[in-house]
Amino acid sequence: MAEMAIDYSDIQLARSRIARYWKHPTPVVRWRAFEERTDVSGLRIYVKCENLGPTGSFKLRGALNAVLALSEHEARHGVATHSSGNHGAALAYAARIRGVPVTIVVPKGASRRKTDLIRQWGGTIVECEPTQAGREDALARVVREQGSVAIPPYDWAPVMAGQGTVTDEFLDEIPALDYLLIPVGGGGLISGAAIVARMRRPSIQLIGVEPQGANDTLRSLERGMRVPHPAPMTVADGLKAFVGELTFPIIQKMVDRVVDVTEAEITKMMLQCLEELRMVVEPSSATVFAALTKERLTPGSRVGLILSGGNVDQTLWERLFAS
Amino acid sequence: MAEMAIDYSDIQLARSRIARYWKHPTPVVRWRAFEERTDVSGLRIYVKCENLGPTGSFKLRGALNAVLALSEHEARHGVATHSSGNHGAALAYAARIRGVPVTIVVPKGASRRKTDLIRQWGGTIVECEPTQAGREDALARVVREQGSVAIPPYDWAPVMAGQGTVTDEFLDEIPALDYLLIPVGGGGLISGAAIVARMRRPSIQLIGVEPQGANDTLRSLERGMRVPHPAPMTVADGLKAFVGELTFPIIQKMVDRVVDVTEAEITKMMLQCLEELRMVVEPSSATVFAALTKERLTPGSRVGLILSGGNVDQTLWERLFAS
Numbered sequence: 101m102a103e104m105a106i107d108y109s110d111i112q113l114a115r116s117r118i119a120r121y122w123k124h125p126t127p128v129v130r131w132r133a134f135e136e137r138t139d140v141s142g143l144r145i146y147v148k149c150e151n152l153g154p155t156g157s158f159k160l161r162g163a164l165n166a167v168l169a170l171s172e173h174e175a176r177h178g179v180a181t182h183s184s185g186n187h188g189a190a191l192a193y194a195a196r197i198r199g200v201p202v203t204i205v206v207p208k209g210a211s212r213r214k215t216d217l218i219r220q221w222g223g224t225i226v227e228c229e230p231t232q233a234g235r236e237d238a239l240a241r242v243v244r245e246q247g248s249v250a251i252p253p254y255d256w257a258p259v260m261a262g263q264g265t266v267t268d269e270f271l272d273e274i275p276a277l278d279y280l281l282i283p284v285g286g287g288g289l290i291s292g293a294a295i296v297a298r299m300r301r302p303s304i305q306l307i308g309v310e311p312q313g314a315n316d317t318l319r320s321l322e323r324g325m326r327v328p329h330p331a332p333m334t335v336a337d338g339l340k341a342f343v344g345e346l347t348f349p350i351i352q353k354m355v356d357r358v359v360d361v362t363e364a365e366i367t368k369m370m371l372q373c374l375e376e377l378r379m380v381v382e383p384s385s386a387t388v389f390a391a392l393t394k395e396r397l398t399p400g401s402r403v404g405l406i407l408s409g410g411n412v413d414q415t416l417w418e419r420l421f422a423s
Numbered sequence: 424m425a426e427m428a429i430d431y432s433d434i435q436l437a438r439s440r441i442a443r444y445w446k447h448p449t450p451v452v453r454w455r456a457f458e459e460r461t462d463v464s465g466l467r468i469y470v471k472c473e474n475l476g477p478t479g480s481f482k483l484r485g486a487l488n489a490v491l492a493l494s495e496h497e498a499r500h501g502v503a504t505h506s507s508g509n510h511g512a513a514l515a516y517a518a519r520i521r522g523v524p525v526t527i528v529v530p531k532g533a534s535r536r537k538t539d540l541i542r543q544w545g546g547t548i549v550e551c552e553p554t555q556a557g558r559e560d561a562l563a564r565v566v567r568e569q570g571s572v573a574i575p576p577y578d579w580a581p582v583m584a585g586q587g588t589v590t591d592e593f594l595d596e597i598p599a600l601d602y603l604l605i606p607v608g609g610g611g612l613i614s615g616a617a618i619v620a621r622m623r624r625p626s627i628q629l630i631g632v633e634p635q636g637a638n639d640t641l642r643s644l645e646r647g648m649r650v651p652h653p654a655p656m657t658v659a660d661g662l663k664a665f666v667g668e669l670t671f672p673i674i675q676k677m678v679d680r681v682v683d684v685t686e687a688e689i690t691k692m693m694l695q696c697l698e699e700l701r702m703v704v705e706p707s708s709a710t711v712f713a714a715l716t717k718e719r720l721t722p723g724s725r726v727g728l729i730l731s732g733g734n735v736d737q738t739l740w741e742r743l744f745a746s
Contacts, residue, residue, distance in 0.1 A: 127450035129475050136543060151701040152452050213698070220459060371737070375536070378474040378703040378733025410701030414694070414744070421737070421744040 104353075105257045105346035108299040111264035111292060114165040118265060121164065121197050125269040126153050131405070133376035134392065142400035145392070146277070148270045151379060151410025155217065157338075158266050158408050159190035159253075162288055165262030166251045167194040175200050177247035182228070182235040184210040185338050186409055187253040192223030203248060205238040207231075211413045254288030255344030264292025270404055271300050278401040281388040283408050284308040284317045284358060285339040287347025293406070294354035308351065308358035309391040311336045311383075315360040317343040317351060324352075335363055335416070338384035338409065365390040367420055370412070380410035427676075428580045428669040431622040434587035434615060437488040441588060444487065444520050448592040449476050454728070456699035457715070465723035468715070469600070471593045474702060474733025478540065480661075481589050481731050482513035482576075485611055488585030489574045490517040498523050500570035505551070505558040507533040508661050509732055510576040515546030526571060528561040530554075534736045577611030578667030587615025593727055594623050601724040604711040606731050607631040607640045607681060608662035610670025616729070617677035631674065631681035632714040634659045634706075638683040640666040640674060647675075658686055658739070661707035661732065688713040690743055693735070703733035 131145040150158040167179055178201030181191050188204040195202035202223045206215055207230035215225055228238035243250050252259065266289065271277065280297060282290040290308050297304045310317055313334035320326045326348050332340040343351065351358070366383050369390040373381040381389065385408045397403060454468040473481040490502055501524030504514050511527040518525035525546045529538055530553035538548055551561035566573050575582065589612065594600065603620060605613040613631050620627045633640055636657035643649045649671050655663040666674065674681070689706050692713040696704040704712065708731045720726060 127452075127472075127475070129450075130477075132477055133543075149450075152450070154453075154455055156701050220456075374703055374740075375735075375737070378479050380697055380701040380703070412698075414698070417697075417740070418744045421741045 104295065104350055106261045106264070106292070106295055108295055110257065110261035111268055111296055114161070114258070114261040115265045115268055117168045118161055118164050118262065122154065122160070125273070126150055128270065128273045129377070131377060140397050140399050143397060144402045145405065146274050146402065147377065147405050147407050148266060149379065149407050150266060151381065151385070151407050155186065155190045155193050156409055156411045157186035157190065158263060158289060158406070159186040160193055161265050162254070162259035162262035163187065163190035163194040163251065164197065166256060166258040167191070167198045167200070169258045170249060174249055178202055178249075179251050180239060180242045180246065180248040181205070181251050181253065182239045183253060185214055186411060188223070189214060189217040189221065191251055192218045192221040196222050201248070203242050203246065205235055205242060207235060213411060213413050217411075254286030254341065255346050257346065260288050260292050260347065262292070263288045264296050266406060267293040267296040270406070271296065274402060274404060275301070276402055277301060277304055277404040279305045279307060279397060280404040280406070281307045281309055281391055282406050283339060283384050283387050284310050284343070284351070285384065286341035287317065287343045287351055289406065289408060290355060291347040291350040294350050298354050306355045307391065307395065308355050309387040310358060310360045311339055311366060311387060312360045312362050314340045317348070318358045318360055320348060321352060321358055334383070335366055336383035336387055338382065339387065359391050359394070361387050361390040361394070371420060379407070380412055381407055382409045382412050385409055427618065427673055429584045429587070429615070429618055431618055433580065433584035434591055434619055437484070437581070437584040438588045438591055440491045441484055441487050441585065445477060445483070448596070449473055451593065451596045452700070454700060463720050463722050466720060467725045468728065469597050469725065470700065470728050470730050471589060472702065472730050473589060474704065474708070474730050478509065478513045478516050479732055479734045480509035480513065481586060481612060481729070482509040483516055484588050485577070485582035485585035486510065486513035486517040486574065487520065489579060489581040490514070490521045490523070492581045493572060497572055501525055501572075502574050503528070503562060503565045503569065503571040504574050504576065505529070505562045506576060508537055509734060511546070512537060512540040512544065514574055515541045515544040519545050524571070526565050526569065528558055528565060530558060536734060536736050540734075577609030577664065578669050580669065583611050583615050583670065585615070586612045587619050589729060590616040590619040593729070594619065597725060597727060598624070599725055600624060600627055600727040602628045602630060602720060603727040603729070604630045604632055604714055605729050606662060606707050606710050607633050607666070607674070608707065609664035610640065610666045610674055612729065612731060613678060614670040614673040617673050621677050629678045630714065630718065631678050632710040633681060633683045634662055634689060634710060635683045635685050637663045640671070641681045641683055643671060644675060644681055657706070659689055659706035659710055661705065662710065682714050682717070684710050684713040684717070694743060702730070703735055704730055705732045705735050706739075708732055
């Protein structure tokens with residue numbers, strides 16, 4: 101068994117770093133409408149609201165930890181990444197906090213909402229072809245020309261440690277969680293969660309959730325090795341990423357199971373959460389709410405859901421409300 | 424000068440009553456996108472999220488306090504009210520907590536979402552004609568037949584005291600607020616806020632906000648007496664109510680000013696809040712967010728906004744996203 105990329109002390113260190121710039125933990129609210137609707141008696145459903153953080157997703161935690169962990173020397177020419185989503189906005193915000201320049205490589209056709217956020221926080225945008233090769237080439241060029249440090253979105257120990265702080269805060273507030281449901285894209289959020297939970301609450305059931313259209317982690321677990329999805333396609337664009345080299349072994353060893361949900365289940369749940377939670381739940385997060393309705397849970401359990409983000413394009417709402 | 428209907432000790436008592444059943448204070452979040460956009464330097468905008476409470480609006484506070492304040496004898500035949508909105512759902516929820524029956528008189532054509540909530544919490548619904556007289560007649564009949572106690576939506580001291588707990592919690596978390604913006608319908612929320620603020624933070628600027636289409640409080644303040652709006656008409660249905668006999672004198676004496684906003688400003692702000700706050704802000708609450716963009720604020724101020732509720736019908740979203 102390979103050693104894990106991070107341990108709990110990395111997450112504690114990340115938490116102390118982040119806390120200087122982002123004071124309040126994100127709120128935890130109850131999903132009472134679900135509790136009242138379910139046949140399972142005595143369930144308590146707790147939602148950790150990462151959508152209410154400064155950039156509207158948990159991604160700021162990993163980006164901030166990674167940027168703050170750089171030495172003065174490393175940080176002097178700034179940071180860069182490729183991202184069509186929340187990681188880019190988070191890195192732009194984190195770099196502004198550190199006071200270093202930041203460039204985000206963004207595939208052509210990326211959502212206007214996301215690029216607006218990056219610009220708002222002072223990030224420079226470089227467009228690239230919307231392929232994995234196009235993204236990597238463009239980022240390599242930026243790093244070479246600027247001397248900046250590339251901060252990967254998930255397969256990077258300081259990023260994983262930062263994402264672990266979500267679950268560390270969650271367990272401070274609700275220590276006796278019996279289940280924790282977490283969306284799985286590249287695996288940064290769930291690997292951080294697993295490291296924390298196995299240390300602080302070993303009995304917790306950790307359940308990862310993917311869209312069927314990008315269920316590479318589920319397939320990889322079945323095969324016992326990392327297997328990419330042949331053609332990831334889902335409204336949950338934050339979950340299209342291929343599970344990482346560093347994150348996969350942690351998931352394999354420490355997560356109880358990974359389940360998947362359909363596109364229709366995801367979009368239906370976005371509308372239901374808008375009504376019942378009075379919050380915006382982006383498609384990547386709606387996966388865990390959808391999975392909850394299919395899981396067989398023990399009566400009387402305390403269930404934690406990570407609402408990972410709330411950045412939704414207006415065009416998606418238009419589509420959902422028109423149908 | 425008439426004596427005020429409530430004082431600060433009523434609000435403290437309400438808070439201790441409510442706290443037994445509703446443990447966590449509602450979260451406070453920053454509206455960072457506004458802070459970054461405004462020309463006024465150093466503003467900090469804090470949003471008190473009543474949409475995240477159990478019934479999705481502040482109304483539960485007043486209803487719960489009023490129901491819990493009843494003696495065993497008074498409560499034995501239950502409670503009733505007329506409401507097309509959040510007060511009805513809140514009273515149903517409060518009655519369930521107390522374990523007494525509850526009947527809500529609802530005008531024909533009321534939103535399905537609101538009546539669903541009332542039923543979900545065990546309330547009996549009685550339909551009536553959608554006029555003030557129709558509502559009052561039907562409620563009088565219910566009270567006569569059932570022997571239940573009518574709990575008015577705002578012009579009732581225990582309700583006003585309950586609503587005051589919003590601002591009491593808000594000042595616990597952000598003690599040095601310089602401004603507080605509050606929606607004004609019947610005046611329950613703002614009168615409670617005024618009693619708290621004048622005791623705990625006398626220098627605060629209290630600003631009430633109404634829709635232009637239901638600006639009876641603004642007109643009443645100009646005339647120095649309660650004057651109903653001739654034909655209240657606004658998407659902010661929670662604010663159509665006529666300012667109360669008990670609430671008006673408090674507003675007159677203790678609120679710095681009342682301003683109004685247009686229908687277009689309200690609906691535009693609902694979409695903006697969905698994007699920037701990642702939360703549902705119902706039209707009645709969007710008024711204060713819209714007013715903020717028009718107010719001249721002192722640089723460096725701390726500004727509080729009460730996000731009073733997040734119950735929005737799907738049909739309204741459909742309309743907003745189609746236009």
